[in-house]
Amino acid sequence: MKQEVPEIFLKPYDSKEHEEKLYQMWEASGFFNPDICVEKGVTKPDAEAFSIIMPPPNANGRLHAGHGTDMTLKDIMTRFHRMQGKKTLFLPGSDHAGFETQGVFEKKLQKEGRSRFGMDREELYQEIWDFVQENKGAMESDLRALGVSCDWSRNTFTLDPEIVTKVQETFVKMYEDGLIYRGRRSIHWNPKFQTSLSDIETMFEDRKTPFYYFKYGPFTIGTVRPETKFSDKYVVVHPNDKRYVEYEHMQELEVEWINGPIKATVIKDEAADMEKGSGAMTITPWHSAVDFELAQKYNLPMEQIIDWNGKLLPVAGEFAGMNITVAREKIVEKLKEKGLLVEVDEDYVNAVRLCERTGVVVEPQVKDQWFVKMDSFAQSVLDQLASGETNILTTTHEKTLRHWMNNSQDWNISRQIVWGIRIPAWFRTIDGKEEMTASLTEPAGEGWMQDEDTFDTWFSSGQWPVLTLRYPDHQDFKTFYPTSVMETGADLVFKWVPRMMMFGKYLTGKAPFKTIYFHGMVLDKHGKKMSKSKGNVLSPIKLGEEFGTDATRMAFVVANPPGADMPLSEDKVRAYKKFANKIWNISRFTLDSVSDMSHDSEPSYSQRDTEILASLADNTKEITEDIEKFRLHLAAEKIYHYIWHELADKILEESKEVINGEDVAAKLARQHVLKECLVTSLKLLHPFMPYVTEAVWQELPKEIRDRDILMVAQWPKSSS
RNA sequence: GUCCGGUUAGCUCAGCUGGUAGAGCGCUACAUUGACAUUGUAGAGGUCACAAGUUCAAGUCUUGUACCGGACACCA
Numbered sequence: 001m002k003q004e005v006p007e008i009f010l011k012p013y014d015s016k017e018h019e020e021k022l023y024q025m026w027e028a029s030g031f032f033n034p035d036i037c038v039e040k041g042v043t044k045p046d047a048e049a050f051s052i053i054m055p056p057p058n059a060n061g062r063l064h065a066g067h068g069t070d071m072t073l074k075d076i077m078t079r080f081h082r083m084q085g086k087k088t089l090f091l092p093g094s095d096h097a098g099f100e101t102q103g104v105f106e107k108k109l110q111k112e113g114r115s116r117f118g119m120d121r122e123e124l125y126q127e128i129w130d131f132v133q134e135n136k137g138a139m140e141s142d143l144r145a146l147g148v149s150c151d152w153s154r155n156t157f158t159l160d161p162e163i164v165t166k167v168q169e170t171f172v173k174m175y176e177d178g179l180i181y182r183g184r185r186s187i188h189w190n191p192k193f194q195t196s197l198s199d200i201e202t203m204f205e206d207r208k209t210p211f212y213y214f215k216y217g218p219f220t221i222g223t224v225r226p227e228t229k230f231s232d233k234y235v236v237v238h239p240n241d242k243r244y245v246e247y248e249h250m251q252e253l254e255v256e257w258i259n260g261p262i263k264a265t266v267i268k269d270e271a272a273d274m275e276k277g278s279g280a281m282t283i284t285p286w287h288s289a290v291d292f293e294l295a296q297k298y299n300l301p302m303e304q305i306i307d308w309n310g311k312l313l314p315v316a317g318e319f320a321g322m323n324i325t326v327a328r329e330k331i332v333e334k335l336k337e338k339g340l341l342v343e344v345d346e347d348y349v350n351a352v353r354l355c356e357r358t359g360v361v362v363e364p365q366v367k368d369q370w371f372v373k374m375d376s377f378a379q380s381v382l383d384q385l386a387s388g389e390t391n392i393l394t395t396t397h398e399k400t401l402r403h404w405m406n407n408s409q410d411w412n413i414s415r416q417i418v419w420g421i422r423i424p425a426w427f428r429t430i431d432g433k434e435e436m437t438a439s440l441t442e443p444a445g446e447g448w449m450q451d452e453d454t455f456d457t458w459f460s461s462g463q464w465p466v467l468t469l470r471y472p473d474h475q476d477f478k479t480f481y482p483t484s485v486m487e488t489g490a491d492l493v494f495k496w497v498p499r500m501m502m503f504g505k506y507l508t509g510k511a512p513f514k515t516i517y518f519h520g521m522v523l524d525k526h527g528k529k530m531s532k533s534k535g536n537v538l539s540p541i542k543l544g545e546e547f548g549t550d551a552t553r554m555a556f557v558v559a560n561p562p563g564a565d566m567p568l569s570e571d572k573v574r575a576y577k578k579f580a581n582k583i584w585n586i587s588r589f590t591l592d593s594v595s596d597m598s599h600d601s602e603p604s605y606s607q608r609d610t611e612i613l614a615s616l617a618d619n620t621k622e623i624t625e626d627i628e629k630f631r632l633h634l635a636a637e638k639i640y641h642y643i644w645h646e647l648a649d650k651i652l653e654e655s656k657e658v659i660n661g662e663d664v665a666a667k668l669a670r671q672h673v674l675k676e677c678l679v680t681s682l683k684l685l686h687p688f689m690p691y692v693t694e695a696v697w698q699e700l701p702k703e704i705r706d707r708d709i710l711m712v713a714q715w716p717k718s719s720s
Numbered sequence: 721g722u723c724c725g726g727u728u729a730g731c732u733c734a735g736c737u738g739g740u741a742g743a744g745c746g747c748u749a750c751a752u753u754g755a756c757a758u759u760g761u762a763g764a765g766g767u768c769a770c771a772a773g774u775u776c777a778a779g780u781c782u783u784g785u786a787c788c789g790g791a792c793a794c795c796a
Contacts (some may be wrong), residue, residue, distance in 0.1 A: 013758085207795090279796095290795095350796095351794055403792080494792090568732095569745075578756095580758095582755095593755090
């Protein structure tokens with residue numbers, strides 16, 4: 001009985017016609033959820049687990065090319081393992097992205113002529129919450145458009161009440177375990193956004209800054225920051241510096257300085273670099289991390305010169321109240337008038353520390369903050385790598401991470417912003433004595449005030465695998481922890497990844513993931529960084545609309561090995577759009593060729609038939625292995641190559657003769673072969689190009705498909 | 721300064737455990753009522769930076785050279 005080939009195949013594949021419908025079908029089927037897969041019998045109850053956690057995309061923006069790679073790679077692995085019959089969970093979530101979001105929101109306020117200062121804490125929080133909810137919805141619809149097969153029923157937000165409580169509990173536990181301390185230390189201060197930052201939230205930028213040499217008593221000192229020098233009462237020289245042998249350690253001298261004579265003390269310490277300038281420097285402990293350490297070493301007094309807004313304090317005398325950028329020139333002018341300016345190096349290039357998110361110049365300040373002791377945690381991360389409990393696919397990133405862990409600093413986790421999880425610490429002063437404690441609820445007794453600060457965003461996202469799987473009691477935690485793979489951007493190698501490793505091990509005793517897969521950055525077709533200002537940004541959503549999501553996904557994975565940056569061009573995406581259409585036409589041809597085939601008859605294969613099936617099995621084996629071993633870029637290329645240059649170019653071409661020939665037995669055998677090639681190819685390609693393969697699958701006669709939905713069909717066996 | 725990379729077709733890049741090289745774009749020719757104009761088919765194009773070594777065999781492993789680049793650190 002001849003079956004008509006569905007009409008839909010008569011025109012080229014139109015992604016727009018299918019994608020949304022198919023996603024809705026998948027979602028409605030419930031098969032994104034591993035529990036439902038078990039319930040409905042597509043996964044065995046005792047099947048092995050495969051789990052992957054979505055790095056929470058920030059809830060303040062849309063999906064960009066980086067996310068495109070990220071989500072595509074994860075979804076490929078998810079779909080593959082699901083088809084292999086594993087209990088497969090891809091768990092979605094989003095991150096409140098503390099300071100970053102508040103920064104974005106404050107810019108919005110600025111545009112509206114408003115400011116967060118003076119706003120009520122609750123009111124501000126609520127406004128940001130609403131702002132984020134909107135963006136969060138947009139982000140989630142972007143993920144759906146990309147065909148991401150994650151389990152939306154488990155969608156988690158870092159500010160869900162349950163998560164907030166868990167994060168606070170971790171703080172209390174760490175406080176009680178002595179892993180967190182309150183310290184008065186030199187921190188990075190963002191004067192515009194009024195918060196402290198951790199090292200990794202800052203970056204350096206080379207700027208041409210005049211380098212001034214001033215006369216300081218008998219010394220010549222060099223500086224790029226005269227505005228901090230008002231109360232510099234200590235001059236440091238190297239103990240071996242022959243120029244200064246006549247001065248002794250702690251010797252006092254009277255020197256003429258900015259606002260008149262002061263008493264200066266000589267410090268001899270190896271921190272002074274004899275090669276640099278005159279070899280003598282004065283120190284400003286409050287506004288320099290290096291100076292701060294020296295001051296601590298010798299127990300020197302510290303004085304704040306610049307206030308929290310970047311203006312000079314009364315210690316600056318006539319310059320008090322001035323913004324430091326304005327004050328600098330005036331101070332230099334005054335020193336020049338006093339004859340204390342020796343020389344100016346106008347070509348000096350200085351590395352200025354900036355806030356990574358906002359570009360604001362960061363001011364070192366001394367402040368009481370919460371710090372995580374990193375020694376034991378850094379060791380824990382190193383141990384996880386050394387023992388092989390966690391394996392990083394790319395050795396170069398493993399080296400980077402090791403290097404970072406061997407040089408880790410204590411981590412400042414307090415932020416002076418409201419958008420985040422409030423630190424559950426309490427302070428009070430009783431009889432002039434300060435007390436503090438950590439507790440989820442207000443401690444007993446009078447006068448306790450909760451810390452106003454919130455956690456650094458990485459403090460919560462660092463616990464993500466543990467939090468999303470509902471440690472410690474939930475069944476998800478028992479089934480899916482440790483997660484199988486952490487696939488994320490290489491830029492997170494020392495931001496997010498080690499924090500998850502330290503928290504995961506600390507809280508559960510087990511590393512949070514077995515394998516770490518880093519992908520690189522998506523660059524433009526010339527290998528340049530994508531940026532809005534250059535106008536070379538490619539949006540995965542727009543590419544999907546123009547060329548189809550399948551084509552976009554293929555472009556993100558082919559020739560994109562772990563760890564390396566990848567240039568992306570529209571041409572590349574367009575090429576895979578052609579491929580989607582090729583699948584469409586192969587399917588049409590095959591369905592037409594097998595339309596009068598008898599499915600229950602036993603074929604008698606020719607030698608060539610056997611060869612074709614053997615080659616199919618070989619390809620299946622290689623592609624399966626490539627995916628299992630995280631060589632997704634090779635698997636994608638192989639399936640592409642097989643379908644186009646073997647199946648279409650050779651097998652289909654040579655089959656025309658057999659199908660149209662007189663030999664009924666040979667025709668029947670070849671029909672079985674073609675059917676097998678099509679079904680297997682669709683399955684192999686499905687993780688990469690889910691839409692077009694599913695669209696074809698839905699048109700296949702029931703006799704030749706093992707499940708109604710390709711997404712949960714059984715992965716082909718590689719041995720024939 | 722410390723630590724990492726890279727050098728393969730005109731361009732941008734793949735190439736897993738060593739077996740004389742691949743993709744996309746570009747280029748050339750042919751093909752349009754028989755799966756495919758949202759094109760297809762065929763083809764040209766590479767002493768795999770250089771040198772030495774290991775090996776029966778090196779783009780692939782080792783060492784060195786040259787030239788590019790990245791990350792981190794540094795505000796005297």
